Amino acid sequence: MKKAIEWANEAKRAVEQRPIITVHDVVKKYSESVFALNGVSLNVKKGDWLTIVGPSGSGKTTLMNMLGGLDRPTSGSLVVDGTDITKLNEQELTKFRRERFGYIFQQFHLVPYLSALENAMLAQYFKNKKSNGQDNAAKALETVGLGHRLGHVPGQLSGGEQQRVAIARALVNKPEILFADEPTGNLDQKTGMEIMGLLAKLNAEGRTIVMITHDEKIAQFGSRMIKMVDGKVVKEWRKVSPLRGL
């Protein structure tokens, strides 16, 4: 019996250690001489919180767009949970993206004429048109502490509140992987830390997070960090004990 439990734990650890994202020699070039990504290879394990840092123009956002299926590489492979997403056609990629990924952007990118609730419902609506999705969206907004602002449009919300709506929208389809591009870039420090607390909680629940940041403090939240320069990964760290839940 004891041995069986050990085997089960081992199997669980093996699954957890299995890469959910495998990037192999990805190149993105805009012309013969302009490379946004130049032979990037990396793995992201399930439950990882990968932080991408680097100077402007180093290819951070391009890499994240590739990982998140928002853009396609010129060459190389991007395997997400066993599926090479570079081989998917547009329709398949759209379906894959809406079922597996959630996105949080620096500029929040909410639809200005829809309320907080409707913005949060948007991702679920495109995933399943038959489902009303209102309850899930309301629940997601409550999770991010916006249960009292459901009917407000983005223009009536503060920056922090808008980013919470964006997080709720990213969560509503219960994605396995969250992509966050400078999620605190447009927020003050206090609000930024609140948002990071939310992301830390989501990561602790088992969600994989890929995050871009310029802020060293924010970068400390990740369990793993890569630095990019000129379209290449030049440095990689793995934290023994990441700072979470600050």
Add this chain to the structure above:
Amino acid sequence: MFGRILFRSMAKHKGRVALAVVSIIVGVSIASALVSVSSGIEEKIAAEFKAYGANILIVPKSETLQVQIGSINYGSVTEQKYINESDLSALSSLGTTTYEGKIVNVTDRILGYAPYFYTVVGIKGQNAVFVGTNFSSVRRISPWWSVNGTWANGDSDAMIGRVVSEKLGLSIGDSFTVYHNDTKQEHSRSFTVSGIVSTGSSEDEQVFANLGVAQAIAGKPGSISVVQVSANCLKCPIEVITERMQEKLPYAEVRSVKQIAAAEMLLLGKIQSLLVLIAAIGLAASVMGVMSTMTASVLERIKEIGIMKAVGASRKDVTMLIGAEALIVGAVGGMLGYVAGAVLASFIGQQVFGTTIPLNLIAIPISGGVAILVAIIASIIPIRRAVNIQPAIVLRGE
């Protein structure tokens, strides 16, 4: 959710939506007005064609006899024949016939007819062609007659042609006596010149009096030399009408004046081509207007569409959103365009034809269909642009 996205988006961009609706209204109102005008003024166009003159002539069948004695041929003699005036009532009861599977009311096609009786008389010692006719009929089918003075009314009134007036030195108000040459009895009658006719044609050399008076002078009561008929042959060949007349007047010869009929058809064809061309230009302008407005609208919403695509909207979802907006714009524009078209048609009717154009119900589905078609055609390029939006590029702010 689809409705919320659609209507909130349209409300947010109501200026552009209104512009697109206006573009549709312009195109559809022109098209529907022309449909109403072209169908509502057919009779009016036919009436205008009366100015071209009679397009059918009815003359007696004449028999030519060869005069030959022995081996010598002395030429031919044509026996003078007439149409019975009493038989002309048949022109008012021609009934119906079928043409290309459709029933044609031939009686309704007759716009008017004028009987003429010709004889030769002596006036002031000179011969003149004396014509008896029904003046009210002549005024109806020959509106181009220019009459200096007044039209003849009573039995002692006569109208003389411009050349006769100069030749005989007769003016308005002058009296003259007519002597008939062909009868042994001396039929003579005095007339007063009520008006001088000028047509630039043979009428300038003729003298006109009431039909009965001319017949009496010639001793041929109830006789008609020729009947001029003005018929509306816009929707059927003139032969359909002449054949029916021929059946009613078998002893006469019914001839269509091809030159006039062909000119009428040509003019009608040109009017129709012009209407179609104007409608096409209006609709093309409308398509361009809606297309540019919707393209601008897509460009204005490029970020929203990028966001939707990033969070999972497919090409079909984007197509449905833009397409539904186009359909709403088309439907609203179509309805308002029909109303504007009815007003425009009424204006055209009053200004050009001096008549009201009746509301044409067929223009409602045509307007709606055309408007939606215009909106769909106009939305093809904007939809293509929208579905090809790359979320990564848009969200980067490029």
